[in-house]
Each structure stands twice: as structure tokens, then as C-alpha cells.
Amino acid sequence: MAMTEVETLFRLATLNTNYANCIDADRLEDWPSLFHERCIYKITTAENQRRGYAAGIVFADSRAMLTDRVAALREANIYERQSYRHIVGLPAVRHSEAGEIAAQTAFLVVRIMHDGRMDLFATGVYLDRVSDDPDGKLRFAERTVVCDSSRFDTLLAIPL
Amino acid sequence: MAMTEVETLFRLATLNTNYANCIDADRLEDWPSLFHERCIYKITTAENQRRGYAAGIVFADSRAMLTDRVAALREANIYERQSYRHIVGLPAVRHSEAGEIAAQTAFLVVRIMHDGRMDLFATGVYLDRVSDDPDGKLRFAERTVVCDSSRFDTLLAIPL
């Protein structure tokens, strides 16, 4: 085993940790910076994936769209009433080519309501493509969030 | 700290990730290949372990038995109606001797029903013995799944 594999895993895991911390600590404004300017962010379900449906529940294809999304969330003021906690597994590298790494990572999100109630909000797998930006910082070229359950809270608006 | 400890942890964690992915992505047919041909796979409870009961809820002592188990599951067709999501902690190496590593890892499994309902299905700890096969691939010589709860779904048939 080359040490480089360990380093890759370390860098992917750190990116995942930063991602989760942005959301869970309500630093949503920092969240788009984890993506390249041209990127894909998509939320879909395992069933849609299996059936080959391209359409997701959420779709964005640029960092600017992610920033708009956060601004809209702040305006709607939904987020204040609840918080989230991501528990994220270790990434599995699927392949790596020409500076781009494809990886997948299991996740679980707990939602904590303002009155203290907690519930299991979502589980699933992140399907990612990541690469370095010109400064050597690892960012998402794509994050597809595949939720295990097809049942969604209609208020789903928070990044997963 | 020797670098070799980091590498060992990395290899164990990768084996765990592959294990979880086989089950959660419904690639059950690949699951037995993570074990040596002669192996032990056992599901038991913390209470049984404490009392020293050898009998588990599930017991297999060869890869062939695991393969049979998967075939039976496919025939029974139970699995199609639900899916699972494993969230697995980092392994703790307990000892390492003569090419065999004993490790333990905490796990949590969420079950997702066909209608979208999710529930906390099982938590516990994996007690593992792993070693390289002749090709240098790490496999389970033993995986004992110790579930925290003694209450079981009578349909428990899916690998944990």
C-alpha cells in the first residue's frame, strides 16, 4: 500500500468534516466555498438513481447557485428553528484519474427541533468527484447526495 | 508511533467500508468474498456474550455457508422490501500477532422500509480477527457481531 492512499483518504475525510461542520454549526455561508465554481450539487433518492431518473430533488450546477440557495434560506428563516448533526463514515475511493478522485461516503443526519426533539432525518451515500483547485485545495466538482428513503419533508431546503 | 499502525488502521477501515457497501448497495453476492474460506461469522447479543453463551442468533463457519445464506435470502425475497445503512466507527486494534489482527469497531444500522420509514435497527460492536490471504488481500477470519439490544426482529436475516 502506498502512503499516498492514506493521504488521499485523509484529505477526503477532512473535506467531509469541513462540509458537515459548515452545516451543523450554521456557517452555511462557508458551505459553497467547498465546491469548485463550476460544480454539480444534487440531492436525489436511491430509487430515482436505480430507475435512472436524472432529475433530483435539488439541483445546482455552479457555486453561485449554492450561494443563492443559502441566501434564500436565510431570508426564509426556516433554518433558525432547527439544527442538524451529520455523522459521516470513512470515504471509499472508487477511482482516481487525471487529478480527479471519485469517492463515496455513507452519511446519517439527525435533525434537532427547537423544542429539543431529535429525529433521524436522512441516511444515504455521497457520490463525489473531487479535485484540487489551482491553489492545491481540494474541492467538490460534484456531490450527489443519494438519500436512502424516498419520503421527504416538504420543507427540505437545508443542504444535506 | 510507527507509520505501520496508521496503515493497519487504514486497511481495517477500508475492509469495513467495503463490508458496509456490499450490504447497503444490495451487492450481497460480494459480501462472502470479504471472508477467508474458513471463517467464523456470528451474530450474538451483548447479554449472551456477558453470560458466556456460545450460541448466537446466526452462525456460519465457512465462506460457503455465507454464500448459501445469500442465496436463501434472494430466494426468500425479503431483502427487496427494505434497505440498510451502516454507519461504522473507526476500528480499534486490540492486538496483532503472527499476521493476525484482532480489532473492534462500533456500528449502527438504520433500516429503511419500502414506504420510506426509517428506524434505528441495530447498534453494537464488531469483534474481528483479520489476516491477509496469499495474495495480500485483507479478509475476515472471524467477525462476531455483538448487538447491544437483545430484542430482535424475527425476520433478522440480512447480514449485519
Place this chain on the structure above:
Amino acid sequence: MAMTEVETLFRLATLNTNYANCIDADRLEDWPSLFHERCIYKITTAENQRRGYAAGIVFADSRAMLTDRVAALREANIYERQSYRHIVGLPAVRHSEAGEIAAQTAFLVVRIMHDGRMDLFATGVYLDRVSDDPDGKLRFAERTVVCDSSRFDTLLAIPL
């Protein structure tokens, strides 16, 4: 990336795993040894943190207090009736200076009642300061357990 970052993460993660195993395997007597003799252990809520309230739900400022706490728990005999399972994320190093590392780690705790019922007991983030003792063993100088929910079981007595 320096290899030393990977090693630091490995050591932090191992400390976290030992911490969780002490509690989940009911080896509470070993738990205080993960802290320096002079240390801070505190349980608080995200809301209290945001409001700047120093007071926590639990507070101890020495290893001796942690040992007393465990003795009291054993006497009260509450612990026997339930067990816990920690699922802990990867640590994120926040800064590192003069031999002390500040890190944070997401956690989730499931409670398993004696009759087998499981519930999502707590989620949150550990805010830690760790450093080596004179023998080069990493220990907690501070662990502040910030729970996401403000609703607490009045019997909260177990370390989180």
C-alpha cells in the same frame, strides 16, 4: 501535506475510540485515566454555548472528580439498567500550539434500555484540548461536550 497531520488525526481518533469503548463496554473506571490530572470535563448545550453561559449541566475540573463521579454512579446503580453506543466522527483539528491540540468531533449516542428498546439519546460535538503527558500518552486537558438538544433526561449521569 505533512505526514504529521495524518499521525495527529490518528492519535486523536484513537483517543476518541478508547473514550467511547470505556463507556460503551461499561469500563467506566478506566474513563478518568484518559484525562490529565488537572482537566476540565463539561457537558453543556449548543444553546448555552451560543448565549455564553459558562454553567454546564455537568462540570468537573480534575481527574479525581471524574473518579468520584464514577464511584457515585456505581453506588446509585443506575447504569446497570441501560447501555450506550457512541458513534463518533473523525476529529477536525482547529489549531495546534505549544504541544496542545484543539480539536472538535461530532458524536451520536444511542441508549439501549434493559428491555431492548433503543433511542437516539444525544448528538453534538466534542470540543477538546489534548496534550501528551510526560510519558508521551495523549490525554484530554479539556473535553466540553456540547449537546445539540437542550432537552435532557433528568437521570443524565453517565459520561457522554
